[in-house]
Amino acid sequence: MKAQKKTSSNNERLAEVYRTAAQIILRKGYDATSVNDIANALGMTKAGLYHYISGKKELLFDIMTFGLDELRDECVNPAGSIKDPTERLHFIITKHAELVTRGQGVITILVDEITALTPAQSRKITARKRDYFEKLRNTISQVKEEGKLQDINVTTAAFSILGMINWLSRWYRPEGPLSPDQIGEELSRIVLNGLIRPEARGRHGLKIVN
Amino acid sequence: MKAQKKTSSNNERLAEVYRTAAQIILRKGYDATSVNDIANALGMTKAGLYHYISGKKELLFDIMTFGLDELRDECVNPAGSIKDPTERLHFIITKHAELVTRGQGVITILVDEITALTPAQSRKITARKRDYFEKLRNTISQVKEEGKLQDINVTTAAFSILGMINWLSRWYRPEGPLSPDQIGEELSRIVLNGLIRPEARGRHGLKIVN
Numbered sequence: 001m002k003a004q005k006k007t008s009s010n011n012e013r014l015a016e017v018y019r020t021a022a023q024i025i026l027r028k029g030y031d032a033t034s035v036n037d038i039a040n041a042l043g044m045t046k047a048g049l050y051h052y053i054s055g056k057k058e059l060l061f062d063i064m065t066f067g068l069d070e071l072r073d074e075c076v077n078p079a080g081s082i083k084d085p086t087e088r089l090h091f092i093i094t095k096h097a098e099l100v101t102r103g104q105g106v107i108t109i110l111v112d113e114i115t116a117l118t119p120a121q122s123r124k125i126t127a128r129k130r131d132y133f134e135k136l137r138n139t140i141s142q143v144k145e146e147g148k149l150q151d152i153n154v155t156t157a158a159f160s161i162l163g164m165i166n167w168l169s170r171w172y173r174p175e176g177p178l179s180p181d182q183i184g185e186e187l188s189r190i191v192l193n194g195l196i197r198p199e200a201r202g203r204h205g206l207k208i209v210n
Numbered sequence: 211m212k213a214q215k216k217t218s219s220n221n222e223r224l225a226e227v228y229r230t231a232a233q234i235i236l237r238k239g240y241d242a243t244s245v246n247d248i249a250n251a252l253g254m255t256k257a258g259l260y261h262y263i264s265g266k267k268e269l270l271f272d273i274m275t276f277g278l279d280e281l282r283d284e285c286v287n288p289a290g291s292i293k294d295p296t297e298r299l300h301f302i303i304t305k306h307a308e309l310v311t312r313g314q315g316v317i318t319i320l321v322d323e324i325t326a327l328t329p330a331q332s333r334k335i336t337a338r339k340r341d342y343f344e345k346l347r348n349t350i351s352q353v354k355e356e357g358k359l360q361d362i363n364v365t366t367a368a369f370s371i372l373g374m375i376n377w378l379s380r381w382y383r384p385e386g387p388l389s390p391d392q393i394g395e396e397l398s399r400i401v402l403n404g405l406i407r408p409e410a411r412g413r414h415g416l417k418i419v420n
Contacts, residue, residue, distance in 0.1 A: 150403060153387075156396045166377065167369060167374075170369075193403060194400040194401060
């Protein structure tokens with residue numbers, strides 16, 4: 001596994017394995033999914049698949065880690081360099097929504113299959129998820145400190161955002177009328193209209209819909 | 211089962227069985243939950259529990275049906291007599307959120323364990339869920355027809371509301387600072403601020419937060 005991660009084409013193959021496995025687990029449930037199901041969907045032999053994964057239990061943890069790495073690299077880290085909290089919130093929602101819609105289930109599995117992990121795996125994943133949640137909540141707190149938040153509980157706001165975004169994987173279809181970009185924009189529009197005081201919008205290059 | 215439903219104290223006991231079972235299934239996952247676990251949590255013998263349920267598979271379907279009946283009786287039906295679509299939307303969000311927070315997992319199970327049903331059970335539950343979704347979406351469409359909706363996709367709005375509400379059961383704790391009523395109000399405030407044009411708010415006795 002480590003050796004394979006060194007080359008980018010192997011990285012892409014591994015990402016494909018994770019995404020395909022995630023889709024099957026999401027459809028059938030983790031318990032009902034066999035390594036054979038995943039191999040078949042990828043057009044590989046079981047032996048070929050074991051070249052990429054170490055086993056079913058390890059696979060679930062690896063998929064979740066892959067999803068959290070994507071979230072960190074494409075959403076959380078770039079967001080960290082955005083000073084204005086309202087703009088940062090806009091970026092986080094848009095990016096996270098985009099990752100859920102194009103990740104084809106990888107991030108959803110993070111949410112749904114936590115009970116199937118070993119306790120040690122579960123602790124690691126839960127800690128990383130909590131860390132992300134705190135970053136999201138801190139951003140909303142900062143919007144509040146600037147006097148720009150409506151009269152809404154910060155924790156409720158943060159969880160409501162996560163709910164909206166995580167729900168995407170249950171209903172969003174790539175063949176539908178909205179692209180992942182557009183979905184990200186729609187969701188941040190609902191949230192920013194819902195959370196930010198009207199007089200505080202607009203200063204940040206946000207698209208204002210009135 | 212049918213005979214027991216005739217008396218209200220048996221009804222309450224049955225509701226308690228469903229709520230307790232839902233909580234355990236939610237925590238451990240359906241596959242890992244045994245009828246014994248549920249009996250223990252209720253302080254009943256396994257034989258005593260079988261007085262209320264016919265089996266593990268039937269139980270899951272019965273819990274879901276119970277949750278959908280509650281949603282119909284306390285949310286959808288009363289909402290049907292509210293003419294103004296914005297007020298109706300406010301009522302639906304508040305009530306549905308309240309049911310999720312006080313239902314202790316019954317409604318969440320509706321969402322999470324659909325793969326564990328038989329195909330025939332799954333079709334019935336899915337049809338009822340779809341019917342609810344259509345009622346929610348129609349209400350938002352009517353708000354739009356009145357020119358009161360922000361520039362937001364109606365389907366995205368409906369699913370975003372469901373995501374926020376269903377997510378509650380993952381994080382809401384009754385011992386926390388917000389009561390089920392307050393949670394319902396917080397969520398409808400976020401949604402109505404997020405969806406309704408500012409100039410169209412306030413006419414409907416909605417609490418406006420600006």
